[in-house]
Amino acid sequence: MSTTENLRVAVVGAGAMGSDHVRRITSTIAGADVVAVVEPDVARATAAAAKAPGAITAASFEDALDATPIDAVIVATPGFLHEPVLVPAIERGLAVLCEKPLTTSAEDSFRIVELEQATSDRPRIQVGFMRRFDRGYQELKALRESGANGALLALHHAHRNPTTPPNFSESMLIHDSVIHEIDIIPFLTGEPIVSVEVKKPRRNSLAPADLPEPQFVLFTTASGTMSIVEISVNAQFGYQVTTDAVFESGVAYIGRETTMHVVSAGVSGQGVTPSYIERFGAAYDEEVQRWVDAARNGGIDGPSAWDGYTASVVAEVTVRAQQSGALEHVTYATAKPAFYEPTTAGAGALAGVGPTTTGPTR
Amino acid sequence: MSTTENLRVAVVGAGAMGSDHVRRITSTIAGADVVAVVEPDVARATAAAAKAPGAITAASFEDALDATPIDAVIVATPGFLHEPVLVPAIERGLAVLCEKPLTTSAEDSFRIVELEQATSDRPRIQVGFMRRFDRGYQELKALRESGANGALLALHHAHRNPTTPPNFSESMLIHDSVIHEIDIIPFLTGEPIVSVEVKKPRRNSLAPADLPEPQFVLFTTASGTMSIVEISVNAQFGYQVTTDAVFESGVAYIGRETTMHVVSAGVSGQGVTPSYIERFGAAYDEEVQRWVDAARNGGIDGPSAWDGYTASVVAEVTVRAQQSGALEHVTYATAKPAFYEPTTAGAGALAGVGPTTTGPTR
Amino acid sequence: MSTTENLRVAVVGAGAMGSDHVRRITSTIAGADVVAVVEPDVARATAAAAKAPGAITAASFEDALDATPIDAVIVATPGFLHEPVLVPAIERGLAVLCEKPLTTSAEDSFRIVELEQATSDRPRIQVGFMRRFDRGYQELKALRESGANGALLALHHAHRNPTTPPNFSESMLIHDSVIHEIDIIPFLTGEPIVSVEVKKPRRNSLAPADLPEPQFVLFTTASGTMSIVEISVNAQFGYQVTTDAVFESGVAYIGRETTMHVVSAGVSGQGVTPSYIERFGAAYDEEVQRWVDAARNGGIDGPSAWDGYTASVVAEVTVRAQQSGALEHVTYATAKPAFYEPTTAGAGALAGVGPTTTGPTR
Amino acid sequence: MSTTENLRVAVVGAGAMGSDHVRRITSTIAGADVVAVVEPDVARATAAAAKAPGAITAASFEDALDATPIDAVIVATPGFLHEPVLVPAIERGLAVLCEKPLTTSAEDSFRIVELEQATSDRPRIQVGFMRRFDRGYQELKALRESGANGALLALHHAHRNPTTPPNFSESMLIHDSVIHEIDIIPFLTGEPIVSVEVKKPRRNSLAPADLPEPQFVLFTTASGTMSIVEISVNAQFGYQVTTDAVFESGVAYIGRETTMHVVSAGVSGQGVTPSYIERFGAAYDEEVQRWVDAARNGGIDGPSAWDGYTASVVAEVTVRAQQSGALEHVTYATAKPAFYEPTTAGAGALAGVGPTTTGPTR
Structure with missing residues (x-):
């Protein structure tokens, strides 16, 4: 071609x-x-x-x-x-x-x-x-790599979906939702995930009866950087994905996009993205355009099969941690x-x- | 084809x-x-x-x-x-x-x-x-058309460029810069501009010596909706284009896009777009894609030659208002x-x- | 004592x-x-x-x-x-x-x-x-005096009240409401007001039938710094007072106070102060405490009778400008x-x- | 009296x-x-x-x-x-x-x-x-009590100090700093703390060599509401105390106070409070005024000795959790x-x- x-x-x-x-x-x-x-x-x-x-x-x-x-x-x-x-x-x-x-x-x-x-x-x-193609994550990675605020020590992730489809199970919290943080944490930190632990706060009564959520998932990467992921899949209000990064001498926030701001009837604010489509639509476009460009030259320009494999490993260990309540260590085949x-x-x-x-x- | x-x-x-x-x-x-x-x-x-x-x-x-x-x-x-x-x-x-x-x-x-x-x-x-393809202006137009906050009464526009190229003249404030507001005001209000007046506040000493700026340009559309455009072309700090819209029962703001927010060294904030390219890049992409789609079907999907003509008329009258200091009325050929x-x-x-x-x- | x-x-x-x-x-x-x-x-x-x-x-x-x-x-x-x-x-x-x-x-x-x-x-x-005792205005004045962003060129003021009491007349827009900007403009700029002009955009149909508002009042101070005051007294949504200051190399905003931010039911935002009491309550407390402290020592610590006199002069000229539609000049007795x-x-x-x-x- | x-x-x-x-x-x-x-x-x-x-x-x-x-x-x-x-x-x-x-x-x-x-x-x-007298915490408590967004499920607290004084020890992270969250969590949730666990992410190299910080402290209250406290005491940039509250159908943020916003030299932002004095000065004033008013009537109007006792209990257990790395349960004498x-x-x-x-x- x-x-x-x-x-x-x-x-x-x-x-x-x-x-x-x-x-x-x-x-x-x-x-x-x-x-x-x-x-x-x-x-x-x-x-x-x-x-x-x-x-x-x-x-x-x-x-x-x-x-x-x-x-x-x-x-x-x-x-x-x-x-x-x-x-x-x-x-x-x-x-x-x-x-x-x-x-x-x-x-x-x-x-x-x-x-x-x-x-x-x-x-x-x-x-x-697709999150790797979101401008916020790219800027956050660049900030870490610049060293401008020292080493990256900790990350707070909020991942909130409005409601779950039928038959959404506890392990799907990890395989369908937290899988995105499982990919983005190594992207942001430049390090593999080495251990994981799951905490279960008070259950949201608006979730299906057999779904214990929200959950906190605590990931640690090789140098000790700790990520706390709050996964909420029946948050009702809309779709929200944010990350707060704690550096040695500064803090950075992403995911609080601003659109038209309206002051009306005693409230000053703006709309919330209803789903991942509005939140990450531009990232999908960027992902596919760059993949097309790279594919025409015989390569890729984004997460590789290796990244897919390591995400699978971490997801499996995380589901085990959901069940055990204990700190679980992650090991890779090679x-x-x-x-x-x-x-x-x-x-x-x-x-x-x-x-x-x-x-x-x- | x-x-x-x-x-x-x-x-x-x-x-x-x-x-x-x-x-x-x-x-x-x-x-x-x-x-x-x-x-x-x-x-x-x-x-x-x-x-x-x-x-x-x-x-x-x-x-x-x-x-x-x-x-x-x-x-x-x-x-x-x-x-x-x-x-x-x-x-x-x-x-x-x-x-x-x-x-x-x-x-x-x-x-x-x-x-x-x-x-x-x-x-x-x-x-x-290209501003008509910016999400903010589209949302603001949709809000006006929805009637949710009543009629649109007034608009505050800020249009700030960091510096001017050599030989930038006073009339270029209108023909090169304010021309965008001249187009967007009828887009937002749904009405033609009928009169214009120019006010000249204290001169920015960082502008070239013969360039009296910033300026305030006051446009009135057919129903009396008044727009104040602050045009500053040596604002130094970066590129900023915002509109605040005053409705009968609410106010809406656009142009305060949020990217990564950093707290560091006593300051909590974020970057400013350095030029129109970063601010309106997505609008240019949207403009051209939609023009291509429409052109393949024999039409257009954006401002027409008539919009180009009316903008030229208003720009000419505005330059006259710069010189006269008086309220100048706008008339169209047909x-x-x-x-x-x-x-x-x-x-x-x-x-x-x-x-x-x-x-x-x- | x-x-x-x-x-x-x-x-x-x-x-x-x-x-x-x-x-x-x-x-x-x-x-x-x-x-x-x-x-x-x-x-x-x-x-x-x-x-x-x-x-x-x-x-x-x-x-x-x-x-x-x-x-x-x-x-x-x-x-x-x-x-x-x-x-x-x-x-x-x-x-x-x-x-x-x-x-x-x-x-x-x-x-x-x-x-x-x-x-x-x-x-x-x-x-x-009391606005002189509001933290925002004090910070803005300090920024101007610091010279950090060069000279102050222009000010955009928005002054919005939810509704008017019965019998609120056009001149009361000036004497009761804009009077605060008439005081704060010399406070911020360090200069007296020298001229004023009034513009009347499309009338808010939610205002009483004989009250032409909102209005734009344009004040110029001695060095040419221009202030545009948007006065809206039937803005419905709540009480809002903001100032945007245009310096030679920067812009500063005040009056966008943040309290608890709530994301709920598709909206991300916060409450609006319902009246001047919530907006300026702390300023009133500060004003009176400082007046008491100064009075116990035989002095004052805030705007003087001279400031009261000059505000009266400007208010009278502004009402004249409301009626004439022309640029009116301000002169003081001494x-x-x-x-x-x-x-x-x-x-x-x-x-x-x-x-x-x-x-x-x- | x-x-x-x-x-x-x-x-x-x-x-x-x-x-x-x-x-x-x-x-x-x-x-x-x-x-x-x-x-x-x-x-x-x-x-x-x-x-x-x-x-x-x-x-x-x-x-x-x-x-x-x-x-x-x-x-x-x-x-x-x-x-x-x-x-x-x-x-x-x-x-x-x-x-x-x-x-x-x-x-x-x-x-x-x-x-x-x-x-x-x-x-x-x-x-x-004094935090109980901070407007943000009061509004957050009122929001929980209103039930408007359902039950309170989880709290994210960030508690960041710029630097530590000499001889600041690991247990002082709890006794001097986290003690404020130990008090405010029961205030916000209406429930006692029942267990605590401490996680230690990558150490901030700008902290004294023997001080392992930041730390995450995870508190659970009686109904299962989980609080994650990030304590950072050498965050360098200033003083910041925020809480994000996760309700069943909404999220609320406090502690992101806004003052004058400045756009200058490519940055759009505002100052950070340098210490607890600027952040909580108004809360101290409110605390003391209300205590004086209550004391004149023979009572108190704020946290009691019982609250002081329970905070001491939780702080002691938390220090134990710092050392053990395990989940520690909290019991009260009565x-x-x-x-x-x-x-x-x-x-x-x-x-x-x-x-x-x-x-x-x-």
Whole structure:
């Protein structure tokens, strides 16, 4: 594929997320076209493909590969269906953007990491942790790296969703929600998570009866930096994701975006984002545009399969900590392979991205 | 052109703005390709074209038209060179995105408006007033239209630039800077400007010696809504554009965007956008994407040539008010032609755009 | 009176303001006792005096003077009744805190100024412009005096009341409301007001039918610093008083006090002060405590009778400007007498008061 | 003592805190006079007494009692000297405002509680936990009591001091600093603390070498509401005390007070309070005024000796938790005696105090 030609993308899964990626690739991203929508539900497949002029529909990934030339694939199926798409995609050398989780277990994820290293000379799988593309997290990482306020000592994360869908279980607090902090903590601190503990405050009576939430999850990274994550998934008022970072000589806050401010009827304030879509929409756009740009050059520009694997490990240990109430230690199968270091050509890992404004410290 | 094919765009002018549009179309906009860069300065032309794989360079717009098929043109030359591009573009039925000003005089702009109506069955020229695509202004317009806080009575605008380039004259305060408020006031109020007056407070000693600024410009629209624009072009600290809107039963503020907040060394605060690029970058992206989408369907989706003409009229009267110190009345050559009404197919005029969140009033 | 004894205060007028001063002196101010409440309405007098153990009631100021030893007087009657209390108070050498206005005309106020100079060796009359004791205005004045951001070029004032009492007339916009900005502008700029102009935007339909408001009042001080005052007295949502100051190299905002912030039901915000009492309650306490402290030492520590006189002059010219629609010039009967200069012993004029924190410029 | 006469106060201890109370009683509090300063250091005693006209100095509390009539005592000595003043004060039926801690051990504090109940028919000892008089905490308590956002589930507290004095030890993190949260958590939640655990993140290298800080202290109250206290005592940037409260359907923030906001040199922000004096000065004034008012009527209006005792218990257990790293349970010697219930005449316990504004939920 010449870089003057658009990336030909198959979107696998046409649920809310996959369908939104079809729209995004078609309507807001430069350099890529959706050429196939893979989805066994014909009505869904047809509806999604209608957004992408020229895209075919297929019931399976293999059918799509047979029907049309494909350069890259976005995996947006439920997690347990990721591996059957990832394996043939890797084997054919396609660029991959895989929604989180990489797979549903650390063990499976490690197999993907091994397969990728065995079949490619550089990372081709990017995992859809979109928060790394949010301006706030990027600025916070840059502030830590600048050293302007000394070492990073502690992080307070609030992660609040308005309500849970039916059948939302306690372990889903971790696998579906806290998984984002599990990814972003190493991103912000530059260090792996080494231990985790879960605390359960008074239960929110507005949550389903069998769901003990909110919870506090305490993560510690290699140098001792401690992160407290408050996860609340029935907070009612809207969607809110914030991080307060405690440095040696300063504190930084992100996630308190401001839009129109209205003073009316005794109240001075503004709207709250109703869901992750409004809060992180720009991050999704940035994520996909940068993945397309990198994929056209044979690389990735975001979290790698290794990041997907380590997140799986930590999530599994965290669920164990939910059950044990004890401090649980995290161990990884191997040290991080050189293959996944950002110096590897094409694995940008968000190095040096974004605005470098670091607020009043400059 | 089929809607499944990308819009073939010629960018005329490869200065800072034109060159940025080449990058934008190529790297962040879906559905369009830059096929030609028109610029007599060969080095500039070559540098800009290098960002767009496959684009040719040409010394004149006519040369470009002869050399390659073109669907649409972005006009990014100095203002006095707009008309020689606009005329052949209209005559050939091309889609046009013309950076402000439409032309350098109200008289010339009116000729363009007449030519467009004579040669097309609907508006094809969109003028680059990008603020209409800023989320804040869209939310404020939606709040006014909702009637939630009653009628809009008054607007306070602050428009502050850090420093002026050499040879920045007093009339450029209006033609280069306040021109944005001249466009946005009718957008927000839904009414034309009918009179203007200029007040000159104590001069900023940090401005060039012959530049009397800041200035207050007072605009009144048809129903009596009054706008006070503070224009400061040597404010030193950064770039800031805000609007406070006074409704009958509430007040709304926009333009106080929040990014990372840092508490350090006795100060609690955040960075200021250094220039219009950081402040309105997302608005430019939105503007161009929506113009591309509309142009592929034969229309526009933003300010029309009529808006460009009326802005020229008001700007000319405002410069007269700068000199006279008196209240000056604004008159337009004709009433707004039905041709430019949003109900005309293709002239979206930003109707119903954007998030409808209106803050605490809901 | 020895400084070890409390100041014996007569409060003249037992309406809302006078009654509140009785409570304040008795319950929150050190070093003073209310010894007399002067009020012809017996029920009001008795109710107010009940808050001050040991205080007598009297139907007239003269009766109170005959009945009990008095060191100082707070004048809280309607404005047209101030002069009959001020004259005997000055003649007897009492300390005076006179609610605004000093008198109801510039001519009458000038007579008071002349009488005070003729009968006392230093100012004894303080006028109740309480905003000078608000922390925000004090910080803004200190910032201007520090020169940290260069000269002060312009001020945007918003002065918003929720609703008007019955019979509120157009001139009362000036005499009752804008009078506070008329006092605070010289305080902030260090210069007298030299001209004024009034602009009338679209009328608020929620205001009484014969009241044309909001209005913009444009004041210019001696060096050319321009102040725009937006006065809105039927703003519905609550009480809000803010000032934005435009310096040569920075901007400062005051009046956006923060209390508890609540995120709930899709809104992130906080309450608005319902009236001037919540907004300026601490300023009133500070004003009275400092007046008591100064009065026990024979002086004043706040706006003088001269400040009361000049405010009367500007208010009269502003009402003329409301009617004429033209720029009106302000002239004073004399230059400021040395008698009223802060260097005069006892006339503190708020020199060097308050926290010197000047925000991020340090 | 008649309520028309001022409360005659002895201030015991003329260090920074005691000396400031002499100034406060004399200069800003209504209804009280300092009649004696008790301090063995003659220079200190004389300097403090100079602020209070008519006050005598004494080397011991007994000497003061012999020398002049005393109604009330403020205890501002180091903690280990509190008991020798409290005992005779209680036995003589004096009103007492005792700076924290009540005594230096839970055992000693319990003896005071027993003595008070044995010798008085109602509480006469108020403990100087001034945060209860801070507007933010009062509003937060009122919001919880209103039930507007459901039950209170969790609290995030940040408690940051700029630097530590010499010889500041790890246990002082609890006894000197976190003691304020130990008092305020029961105040906010309406429940006693039942367990505590301490976590130690990465050490701040700017702290003294033997001081492991910051620390996270996790308190749980009776219903399971969990409080995380971040204590940082070498935060460098200034003094900051905030609380974020997580309710079932909303979140509330306090402690982010706003003063003048300055935009200058690329930064938009405001000053940080340098110490607890600026942050809680108004709370101290409110505390003392309300104590004086209550003491004149034979009661207290704030935290009682029981609150002082329970805080001592929790502080001792917390220091144990610092050392053990384990979850430690808190037990009290008895249930709360009816003697200390707010329904007891005179024990106001801040019931129903302060503004009831609860932000956007109204």
